[in-house]
Amino acid sequence: MLGGHFNPLIFTKAMSEKTIFKRIIDKEIPAKIVFEDDLCLAFEDAHPQAPVHILVIPKKEIASTDQLTQEDGPLLGHIYSVIRKIAAEKNLGGGYRVVTNCGPDGGQTVFHLHFHLLGGRRLNWPPG
Numbered sequence: 465m466l467g468g469h470f471n472p473l474i475f476t477k478a479m480s481e482k483t484i485f486k487r488i489i490d491k492e493i494p495a496k497i498v499f500e501d502d503l504c505l506a507f508e509d510a511h512p513q514a515p516v517h518i519l520v521i522p523k524k525e526i527a528s529t530d531q532l533t534q535e536d537g538p539l540l541g542h543i544y545s546v547i548r549k550i551a552a553e554k555n556l557g558g559g560y561r562v563v564t565n566c567g568p569d570g571g572q573t574v575f576h577l578h579f580h581l582l583g584g585r586r587l588n589w590p591p592g
């Protein structure tokens with residue numbers, strides 16, 4: 465009965481498991497938090513790709529860019545205002561990059577929407 469490709473029990477379990485970022489939001493695992501308010505959280509990436517590498521995430525559980533809706537517009541505007549504030553605090557006046565990977569082909573590994581804020585060195589283009 466549970467054979468075949470689709471196992472509803474495994475699917476339900478997978479859907480109910482928290483992502484690592486949700487666990488950081490819930491303070492179940494530690495992170496180097498640089499900013500937090502009611503809507504979002506920002507913390508240092510565990511594997512920095514630049515001298516400044518901060519992840520900014522909404523507290524709302526949105527899996528990826530593909531799950532965004534029109535009603536998330538104000539949330540995205542708020543996240544970008546937080547990104548600007550952190551960039552200023554980190555003295556990134558010379559410029560920086562904001563990256564959101566979407567889906568496996570886009571390089572996304574954590575399925576909770578996040579914005580990489582990268583800076584502190586000259587960033588190459590095009591990316592890999």
Ligand code: AMP
Nearest residue numbers: 484495508509510511565571572573574
């Ligand atoms: P992405 O590949 O775009 O989904 O980015 C996921 C990012 O999360 C990577 O840059 C990881 O280094 C980072 N990451 C994964 N786990 C943690 C963690 N526990 N704390 C901080 N950053 C993390």
